[in-house]
Amino acid sequence: MGGVRALAAPFVVPGPAGVAIRDRLRVSDADAAVLREVGAFLGSLAASDLADRCRQGLEHDGLSWAVRKQKLTGGSSSRWAGSITKATHDQWALARRAQAAHMVWLRGQIAQIEARLARPLGAKADKHASLPKGYASRREWHAKSRRMQTLKDRLAGVETDWTAGRVRVVRGGRRLATIRHHLPEAGLEEGAWRARWEAARMFLAADGESGKRFGNETIRITDTGQVSIKLPPKFAYLANAAHGRYVLDAVVAFKHRGEEWLDRIGAHRAVAYRIHHDPVRARWYVTASWQRAAVPVxxxxxxxxxxxxxxxxxxxxxxxxxxxxxxxxxxxxxxxxxxxxxxxxxxxxxxxxxxxxxxxxxxxxxxxxxxxxxxxxxxxxxxxxxxxxxxxxxxxxxxxxxxxxxxxxxxxxxxxxxxxxxxxxxxxxxxxxxxxxxxxxxxxxxxxxxxxxxxxxxxxxGFPIRRRTALPPPHQSDAVGHRTAQARPGTRRREGPRPPATDRAPTVPSPSRTRKRGTSRASNTVRDARSDQVWVQDSLLLT
CATH class of the missing domain: 3.30.420.140 (YqgF/RNase H-like domain)
Incomplete structure (x- = not known):
């Protein structure tokens, strides 16, 4: 059992901290044009705010956050600016966590390669000594040594960025940005790629506010499913409702958790909304999310x-x-x-x-x-x-x-x-x-x-994985039930009949002592208690 690692104790997984539901927005062409224009404008504000946040690095504090929000408020509104700065902060924090996880992964790869390089060529793994196997050939050993140097250089660069608080984030996704240079391999035309890129960089998300009507003042969805958004001052001419709001023709009906959502907006509790576009399916969606009260584990x-x-x-x-x-x-x-x-x-x-x-x-x-x-x-x-x-x-x-x-x-x-x-x-x-x-x-x-x-x-x-020993039948034991308890790990053959109480081997007759085939010690042989001589009874006369 020396090679068995220590086992972690079982635990109850905490429940979810939030809820998110989604429904399709069947918008008209006019609604889609308004959403694209407003989303592209707010997306440009979000891109500039993310650049400012990345330049600040570890020097960011509450005062700089307030300055960024005030800078965005003039072009949009206080609520739009709050949503943009919060999304920027979350994105920077996510990139920071990904950077830390990447450093851990690089260190683990380097340690594994160094351990295998130290082993002889073709050596087998030794699980008891925790030794990995060696590489199969000298060519593979050389290739892995070069890869180790590459990983070390990469780790040095990531550690430098981590110390300086520098993160590398691409709004719209790094993968989609890389596909732009390999459109034939991806099977896309430039127009299709451009539609995906613009949809990924749009920003139409608003945080909820408890106490406000229907739980959100920026993107509001009523109990009847009517959707309206608060337009930035630049697009006030597009408003078709009072107070600079634009009401969409589409109606929302959340099928999943719809009753829970209605109870929440009926009590004017905070609900966050996000409107996004899927250019592949040519569909618009709205996602509603809210936090759940912490439930004791x-x-x-x-x-x-x-x-x-x-x-x-x-x-x-x-x-x-x-x-x-x-x-x-x-x-x-x-x-x-x-x-x-x-x-x-x-x-x-x-x-x-x-x-x-x-x-x-x-x-x-x-x-x-x-x-x-x-x-x-x-x-x-x-x-x-x-x-x-x-x-x-x-x-x-x-x-x-x-x-x-x-x-x-x-x-x-x-x-x-x-x-x-x-x-x-x-x-x-x-x-x-x-x-x-x-x-x-x-x-x-x-x-x-x-x-x-x-x-x-x-x-x-909390039970061991091995089975409990069974109760012996009465004809094989004294029927006192001495094996109903869990067998100990050191018990021999704990899955079968219990061994004898002593470790003495059963008595085996000596090979030098011979017995006649026609005699039986149980019936015809009597051993004298005073001597070791054996007396054999003669056959009885039948006349």
């Missing part, structure tokens, strides 16, 4: 009071099994399949459908907790750890662990189901070792993933 023992459903996440399905309060599997294993091939919208729909069926199964079982693995493949998507195993690296790269858990937590909060995260170490190996064979019957084939779901659930409940 349910204690772990309370969440597991009625048992749990252990879930093993895989590339193509979720394997689930219900466990009682003692960690014993109940019923049959469940498998919820999904397909991760295709577009992002298709993959998202597949995941949502699988999670919906999982939550319905948990509600039918009457449990209030679902145990999942706290997976993170951030350090496993490189060639340095898994070599040339492209198939496995492609598998874990497309496996949406973070999105799956985040979506599960959000959906489970509406069903009053707690999500318990456990350490994923050794769940598949130990589950298959202790549970796969005992639960396999002629009518049920238990897979390795089904056994892993039991291991996940038992770890969440």
């Amino acid at each position: 349910l204690p772990l023992q309370t969440a597991l009071a009625q048992g749990a459903v252990g879930v093993d996440m895989n590339d193509d399905h979720l394997a689930a099994w219900r466990l009682d309060i003692h960690g014993n599997p109940i019923g049959e294993p469940q498998r919820f399949f999904y397909d991760l091939l295709g577009s992002a919208a298709h993959r998202d729909a597949q995941i949502r459908h699988a999670l919906t069926r999982l939550l319905h199964f948990a509600r039918r079982c009457g449990v209030a907790a679902i145990a999942v693995e706290d997976l993170d493949f951030g350090d496993s998507k490189t060639r340095e750890k898994y070599g040339r195993n492209k198939r496995f690296r492609r598998l874990i790269s497309r496996f949406p662990t973070a999105k799956l858990i985040a979506r599960l937590v959000s959906m489970a909060a509406e069903q009053d189901v707690a999500i318990v995260a456990v350490d994923p170490a050794y769940t598949s190996r130990w589950g298959a070792q202790h549970w796969q064979k005992p639960l396999t019957t002629p009518r049920r084939e238990t897979t390795r993933h089904d056994a892993a779901s039991i291991a996940v659930g038992r770890r969440a409940q």
Whole structure:
């Protein structure tokens, strides 16, 4: 057990802190022209504000924020300026966190390459000593040494930017900006790319205000679905309503969480809105979002009071099994399949459908907790750890662990189901070792993933993964029930019959001592207690 790493304790995942819903805006041509013009103007203000914020770097403070907001207020309004500066601050903070994560990734890559370069060519990995395998050839060793120097130079540049507080952000996305120079490879024309670029750089977002009418004064959506925006002074001539507002012809009807949204705007509580354009589909959308009150995290023992459903996440399905309060599997294993091939919208729909069926199964079982693995493949998507195993690296790269858990937590909060995260170490190996064979019957084939779901659930409940020893039958023991307790890790053959109380080997007759075939010590042989001589009885006369 010296090579087994320390396991993290299970914990209840906190619920979502906010809600976001979206609906389509079926705008007219006149409405679309107004939205494009206003969005492009506010987007130019947001671009200039982001440049000012990046130039300030670490010297930014509350006073400089007020100066930036005052600068934008003259061209738009105080509320538009507040939304723009807040979005700029969030974008700079996100770039800063991404910069820190990139430094951690670079250091990890350099450490892995240095460890493999120090090993002899063709050396095998030693898991007990935590030694990686060596490179296969001298050519590969030389290529990796050059890559290590490249990564070190890159790390030095990132560390310099981090110290100076310099971030590199592209409004509209760096990927879309790079595609501009490779339009034939991307299969786009310049006009199509320009439409995407302008749509990505538009700014039509407004933060909510509690106490204001319908929760937002800049972009207002009434309880009847009427949408209106507050125009900047430059576009006051476009107003078709009082107080410099423009009312769209489109009507919004939020289908998902519509009642919750109506209750919120009816109480004039803050709701943030964002209007955005999808040039690929030629559609306009509006997204409403708001914060949720912080809900106290349910204690772990309370969440597991009625048992749990252990879930093993895989590339193509979720394997689930219900466990009682003692960690014993109940019923049959469940498998919820999904397909991760295709577009992002298709993959998202597949995941949502699988999670919906999982939550319905948990509600039918009457449990209030679902145990999942706290997976993170951030350090496993490189060639340095898994070599040339492209198939496995492609598998874990497309496996949406973070999105799956985040979506599960959000959906489970509406069903009053707690999500318990456990350490994923050794769940598949130990589950298959202790549970796969005992639960396999002629009518049920238990897979390795089904056994892993039991291991996940038992770890969440605080039980060891290995099975409890069974009570011996009365004809094999004294029937006092001495094996009802959990077997200790050091107990020999703890999954089978318990060994004898002593370590003495059973008595074996000496090879030098011979016995006749026709004699039996039980019936015909009598041993004299005073001597070692054996007396054999003669056959009886039959006459």
